[in-house]
Amino acid sequence: MNLKVAKRAESYIPTASMADIAFLLIVFFMVTSTITVDRTAVELPTSLERVEVPKDAAVIAIDETGQVFFSNGEEDSRAISTQDLLPSAAFIMSKNSLKYFLIKADGNAEYRYIDQVMEQLRQAAVRNIAMLTQQEGVG
Amino acid sequence: MKLSKKKGNPDIPTSSMADIAFLLIVFFMVTSVFSVTRGLEFQLPRQDTSAEQTAEEAVHIFIERSGANCSFTVDGTLMALDDINVYLQPKLARNPNKFVIIDPAPTAPYRCMVDVFDELKQGNVKNISIPTTAEKAAWGSVM
Numbered sequence: 001m002n003l004k005v006a007k008r009a010e011s012y013i014p015t016a017s018m019a020d021i022a023f024l025l026i027v028f029f030m031v032t033s034t035i036t037v038d039r040t041a042v043e044l045p046t047s048l049e050r051v052e053v054p055k056d057a058a059v060i061a062i063d064e065t066g067q068v069f070f071s072n073g074e075e076d077s078r079a080i081s082t083q084d085l086l087p088s089a090a091f092i093m094s095k096n097s098l099k100y101f102l103i104k105a106d107g108n109a110e111y112r113y114i115d116q117v118m119e120q121l122r123q124a125a126v127r128n129i130a131m132l133t134q135q136e137g138v139g
Numbered sequence: 140m141k142l143s144k145k146k147g148n149p150d151i152p153t154s155s156m157a158d159i160a161f162l163l164i165v166f167f168m169v170t171s172v173f174s175v176t177r178g179l180e181f182q183l184p185r186q187d188t189s190a191e192q193t194a195e196e197a198v199h200i201f202i203e204r205s206g207a208n209c210s211f212t213v214d215g216t217l218m219a220l221d222d223i224n225v226y227l228q229p230k231l232a233r234n235p236n237k238f239v240i241i242d243p244a245p246t247a248p249y250r251c252m253v254d255v256f257d258e259l260k261q262g263n264v265k266n267i268s269i270p271t272t273a274e275k276a277a278w279g280s281v282m
Contacts, residue, residue, distance in 0.1 A: 015154060015157060016153065018156070018157030018160075019153060019156030019157045019159075019160050021157075022156075022157050022160030022161050022163075022164060023160050025160075025164055026160060026163055026164055026167070029164070029167065029168075030167075033171065034174065034176075036172055036174040038174075039172070044175065045249060045250035045253035045254070046250070046253075046254075047178075047179055047253055047254070047256070047257035047260075048257055048261060049179060049257050049260040049261055050177040050178060050179065051177065051178070051179070051180055052176060052177055053176055053177065053178055053180070055176060062249075102178065104175070105249050106249065107248060107249055107250030107253065108248050108249070108250065109248070109249045110245065110246050110247070110248065110249070111202075111243040111244065111245055111246070111247045111248065111249055111251075111252055112245035112246070112272075113249075114249050114252070115243075115245065115271050115272050116271075118183070118269065118271045119271040119272065119273050119274075121183060122183050122184075122271060122274070126183055127182055127183055128180070128182060129180070129181045129182065129183060130178045130179065130180045130181065131178050131179045131181060131253060131256070132175050132176075132177070132178035133175075133177070133178045133179055133253060133257075134175070135177075136257075
């Protein structure tokens with residue numbers, strides 16, 4: 001009896017679609033990610049209670065030395081004096097009176113800086129404010 | 140003369156495409172920064188309804204810096220942060236709309252104010268007020 005050795009099928013992993021998958025992932029991450037408008041490095045205070053805030057909100061960053069940075073939620077943030085905050089905030093409020101303003105202040109900043117910012121926002125008739133925090137017990 | 144050219148199968152080399160794409164993914168993942176999108180919500184009072192609330196019937200929390208930490212004075216009594224809710228709960232049970240005024244000293248660190256605010260939120264305090272210095276000046280010396 002002649003036992004013929006079965007012809008081995010050549011084995012290979014199909015990698016042709018790998019590029020499609022990878023590009024799909026890239027596109028997915030590009031679409032779902034939001035562009036950060038503010039890159040001020042601050043040590044955020046911690047809190048247990050946290051709620052999600054709207055993504056297109058204006059950002060007011062206050063660093064430890066009291067320097068204020070402002071972004072309307074679309075452009076990159078820029079350094080601003082506290083007095084200039086009022087016209088900027090008022091202009092945003094004139095277009096969208098429900099706009100959220102995020103206060104991204106350093107936990108070690110003295111409260112008077114936040115107080116000055118709050119006063120300007122109050123005069124600009126801003127209603128909705130959110131204070132960004134980190135989760136307590138983490139980091 | 141016969142000119143016969145053997146035609147090679149034309150193809151675009153795509154085997155490295157996946158490597159390129161994954162490299163791009165890794166690059167974007169490494170360079171991107173996570174933005175914080177969670178925090179404490181707070182509503183400023185409307186201009187027209189200001190100064191309606193009398194400060195006498197509100198709970199007043201004064202925050203001062205003491206060393207690296209803060210001291211909290213609630214209605215004139217020095218208190219630990221955890222005791223604020225213990226003090227407030229009976230008052231809230233009687234009047235759920237009780238006003239609580241947070242009054243940080245100008246030199247107090249911001250994080251202490253957030254700590255108190257967080258504590259009040261956990262205690263389900265509905266009406267939290269953080270008057271600015273100008274507002275306090277407008278109220279006069281009721282504080």
